[in-house]
Amino acid sequence: MPMPSTIKRGVSLYSFQEELFLRQMTVEDAIAFAASIGATGIEVLPEQNMPSFPNVSDAEVAWWKDTVAKHGCELSCYDMFLDTKIRKDRPMTDEEQVASIRRDLELCHRLGIRSMRILVFVRPEILEKCVPYAEALDVHMGVEVHAPWHLEHAWILRTVDTADRLGTKHLGILPDMGIFMKHYPPVFRARFERQGARPEIAQFIVDSHEAKIMAEYTIYEVAVKMGGNKAEVAMAETLRHAPYANPKRLAEYAPYFRHIQAKFYEMTPEATDPSISYDEVIPVLAAAGWNGYLSSEYEGNRWIQDVEPVDSREQVRRQHTMFERLIGATTTAS
Numbered sequence: 001m002p003m004p005s006t007i008k009r010g011v012s013l014y015s016f017q018e019e020l021f022l023r024q025m026t027v028e029d030a031i032a033f034a035a036s037i038g039a040t041g042i043e044v045l046p047e048q049n050m051p052s053f054p055n056v057s058d059a060e061v062a063w064w065k066d067t068v069a070k071h072g073c074e075l076s077c078y079d080m081f082l083d084t085k086i087r088k089d090r091p092m093t094d095e096e097q098v099a100s101i102r103r104d105l106e107l108c109h110r111l112g113i114r115s116m117r118i119l120v121f122v123r124p125e126i127l128e129k130c131v132p133y134a135e136a137l138d139v140h141m142g143v144e145v146h147a148p149w150h151l152e153h154a155w156i157l158r159t160v161d162t163a164d165r166l167g168t169k170h171l172g173i174l175p176d177m178g179i180f181m182k183h184y185p186p187v188f189r190a191r192f193e194r195q196g197a198r199p200e201i202a203q204f205i206v207d208s209h210e211a212k213i214m215a216e217y218t219i220y221e222v223a224v225k226m227g228g229n230k231a232e233v234a235m236a237e238t239l240r241h242a243p244y245a246n247p248k249r250l251a252e253y254a255p256y257f258r259h260i261q262a263k264f265y266e267m268t269p270e271a272t273d274p275s276i277s278y279d280e281v282i283p284v285l286a287a288a289g290w291n292g293y294l295s296s297e298y299e300g301n302r303w304i305q306d307v308e309p310v311d312s313r314e315q316v317r318r319q320h321t322m323f324e325r326l327i328g329a330t331t332t333a334s
Contacts, residue, residue: 010041142174
């Protein structure tokens with residue numbers, strides 16, 4: 001008998017940033033909606049979702065635990081930030097950075113969360129100093145693998161090598177699915193065309209991305225040889241952050257991550273992603289026996305705000321319809 005996939009489905013509250021900012025939804029509304037579509041892992045951004053941060057009281061911690069439990073969910077991941085430029089006169093010292101991360105680890109632990117997203121710019125030597133705290137609190141620190149970085153980028157491998165050298169299970173990575181952008185997002189193109197990009201130039205940029213031509217070559221062609229206007233150059237420059245990494249490599253790095261930020265910019269009415277290759281990613285995760293959360297991270301709002309109301313709920317719902325289909329297909333095929 002085929003074994004059911006162990007991949008779990010969740011949502012980052014970041015997905016609802018538009019409605020939360022406009023006060024069209026509350027945090028509990030977002031949690032209730034996630035529960036309604038079977039996305040039971042709730043990824044939180046304390047700096048965005050907890051107004052009292054960093055001085056979060058025990059009563060507030062209890063509210064978060066009780067609220068997710070009421071809706072049949074759990075807190076799946078804590079997104080930390082490191083404000084290295086919080087002072088005008090100097091950047092944070094290494095000791096101050098460690099203290100800030102330790103503060104986040106402690107709040108993460110109080111919330112009952114065992115996975116913390118680390119911003120990609122945090123140096124491995126800083127994280128090494130934090131490992132003893134992470135181990136004591138049983139929190140996995142996952143460095144976000146965010147475009148234009150990728151799984152085998154030298155900076156990411158430094159963190160992997162540090163985890164191996166220390167022999168720790170509490171330091172690793174956390175992939176952002178934006179690194180698997182196989183096709184240029186139509187929602188990007190449409191926005192740039194509304195800003196003045198000519199259709200033929202936009203098509204050249206899309207074709208260059210489809211052919212996986214180095215971004216700098218395309219930027220030069222558009223900016224210099226084609227005399228591109230501001231919108232066209234800006235569109236070409238997005239290629240620097242639109243990589244297509246090989247999804248097969250996920251299996252090799254699966255032991256280093258417990259959580260995935262399931263980035264997406266738009267879902268079609270047929271519940272397909274026109275840009276990010278989830279149809280390749282999910283079978284690799286299932287075959288590797290990976291059992292963490294695919295946590296929706298909708299970032300398409302900023303691309304459509306000028307022409308239509310943002311409906312983050314519908315976009316997230318469509319993504320989870322796709323996840324159910326793809327996860328189910330891996331079970332059938334196994």
